[in-house]
Structures are given as structure tokens and as C-alpha cells.
Amino acid sequence: MDEGLDVRRALVAGNWKMNGTRVSVGALMEGILRQAGDLRDIEIAVFPPFVYLGMVADLVRHTPVVLGGQDLSDHDSGAYTGEIGAGMLRDVGCRYVIVGHSERRQYHGESDELVARKFARALEHGLVPILCVGETLAEREAGETEAVAGRQLGAVLATSTAAAFQQAVIAYEPVWAIGTGRNATPEQAQAVHVFIRGQVGLRDPVAARAVRILYGGSVKGGNAAALLAQPDIDGGLVGGASLDAAEFLTICRAAATRIGAAQG
Numbered sequence: 001m002d003e004g005l006d007v008r009r010a011l012v013a014g015n016w017k018m019n020g021t022r023v024s025v026g027a028l029m030e031g032i033l034r035q036a037g038d039l040r041d042i043e044i045a046v047f048p049p050f051v052y053l054g055m056v057a058d059l060v061r062h063t064p065v066v067l068g069g070q071d072l073s074d075h076d077s078g079a080y081t082g083e084i085g086a087g088m089l090r091d092v093g094c095r096y097v098i099v100g101h102s103e104r105r106q107y108h109g110e111s112d113e114l115v116a117r118k119f120a121r122a123l124e125h126g127l128v129p130i131l132c133v134g135e136t137l138a139e140r141e142a143g144e145t146e147a148v149a150g151r152q153l154g155a156v157l158a159t160s161t162a163a164a165f166q167q168a169v170i171a172y173e174p175v176w177a178i179g180t181g182r183n184a185t186p187e188q189a190q191a192v193h194v195f196i197r198g199q200v201g202l203r204d205p206v207a208a209r210a211v212r213i214l215y216g217g218s219v220k221g222g223n224a225a226a227l228l229a230q231p232d233i234d235g236g237l238v239g240g241a242s243l244d245a246a247e248f249l250t251i252c253r254a255a256a257t258r259i260g261a262a263q264g
């Protein structure tokens, strides 16, 4: 078993994507916060749409739940209509920011180089970037899974140092598993996580042991325990299931159980 498991605190991150109203956000947070106090061994983070960050920041103050942004600009500030800067995310209380989600790469044309610049910008401002990597179905079927993850990670390693991953998180999210109900098997995910950790480890073994690698793509209450039992899966980046408090908390409990298993 990977000896780093006991030093990597599990992280369950709820990516709400473009969903919610003031009313539904309030209800969802009420449900999560009712039980989050019992789950202090793990870290729980929520990623609301930008317009609800301030509201959720007020709700999570003095609770164990932390906040993150779904994206950020690669610029600091200025004439960039519609963009949100890293400093702003810090200012409203974010700890994390998702960088290079496949939906940004796919629908907003984000290149590996732009993602690398965003990653660096997040670190400069004291945010913890969650770098998303992952292959499409065609790429998996062509046997290119490692090549794609390696290329996406490589662009970041070329811009930031490997040591930066001591302050960062990676999420392996196969595009074919996102929102499809078809998750990677625990073994498939574990194999890619080992590859990713190895890529960081070639340059910085300490960072490789420390970096948390989340799995994302149709994580649900029913499959979370098996995925999180894998030694190199350090948590989950959860989309659809994070919009339901009970389902999200089931995933959080699976992560907490993993910790118990590692220690016991």
C-alpha cells in the first residue's frame, strides 16, 4: 500500500457547475452543514457558481466546510469583461479553485497552456488549484489515456515546478465518465492515479507522496466506497451527486471510512 495514504487528508469536493438558486443553495448548504461537523477527519469543499460564493461564504463561516471557485482568469485584474481573478476568489473566502475542468477545455477552448497559466496564477494568490486532467472515450479506446493525462500535466509542470504540487490537488476525470452515470472502475482509476503520481514523482518524490489525487466522473453514494478504497484515490470531485445533500454526505462518509481503514 502507498505509504503516503496516511499523510494525505481525503478531500471531497462538490462541483455544482451552473446549477442553483438562492433558495436551493440555502437548502443544500443547510443539509450539508447539519452533518459536516461529524466528518472533521476529511476535508469537504463546495464550488458554487461565482454569484453565490458570497452567500455560501457567509454560511460556511465557523464550519469545517471550505469554499472554492469553479474557474479563474489567468489575468490579475483589469479590462477583462466577465472574468474573475484569483485575488477576488481569495477576497470572498475561497481556499480552492478548479482549473482546467474538461467542460472549460471542451466548451471554452481552454488550451493546456492557458490552464497552466491559471494554475500558476492561483498559487501566486494563495489558492489551492485543483488541476483536472482526463481523456475522452476516443482517446481511451485509442490507448492514449496516459499520453493525454501526461500531456495535460506536463504543460503545468513546464510552467510551475513539481514542488508546487505540495500545495495543489490533481483530479483525474475521464471525460467519458462525467455526467454519464458510467464511472471508471476502481481499478481503472487507480491505474491512472498511479501513473499521474509517478509523473510528479519523476521530478519531485516528496511532492508525489503529498499530492492528493481525486477521482471525478459519476461518483455517487453507491460507488464511492469502492473508488475511495484504492490507495491512490485521495478523494472525489463530485458533480451531479453534490447537488443532493444526502448523496453528497454518503460520499463524504465513504471518504471518512477510508481514513479509518488506513489507520486501523
Ligand code: PGA
Pocket (backbone or CB within 6 Å): 015, 173, 177, 178, 179, 180, 181, 216, 217, 218, 219, 237, 238, 239, 240, 241
Ligand atoms: P459528475 O461530474 O459527478 O456529474 O460526473 C464530475 C465533474 O465534472 O467534476
